[in-house]
Amino acid sequence: MAWFVKIERGIVNKPRFDQFVGAHVAYVKGLISDGHQAKSGYWAERGGGMLIFTAESMMQAKAIVEADPLIANNCVEYELHEWCLVAQPNPN
Numbered sequence: 741m742a743w744f745v746k747i748e749r750g751i752v753n754k755p756r757f758d759q760f761v762g763a764h765v766a767y768v769k770g771l772i773s774d775g776h777q778a779k780s781g782y783w784a785e786r787g788g789g790m791l792i793f794t795a796e797s798m799m800q801a802k803a804i805v806e807a808d809p810l811i812a813n814n815c816v817e818y819e820l821h822e823w824c825l826v827a828q829p830n831p832n
Contacts, residue, residue, distance in 0.1 A: 763809035
């Protein structure tokens with residue numbers, strides 16, 4: 741599995757955005773349950789955030805991202821990148 745990063749920027753007002761936050765949190769919990777090792781959060785200064793997760797391919801990663809309620813409801817614009825790690829903890 742490869743790592744992917746979705747970087748997003750909000751494009752709607754906060755009341756509209758907040759309508760979909762609960763669904764977004766449930767979506768991320770589903771990704772975790774499905775083994776995608778997802779981590780999601782927002783920038784402290786607000787206005788955007790990031791999702792890090794694993795997927796089999798860029799095509800699967802794009803499908804995962806497009807299922808995010810924040811994307812599906814046009815609340816954010818995003819960039820999707822495969823993240824190539826250069827150092828990881830030794831599993832032994």
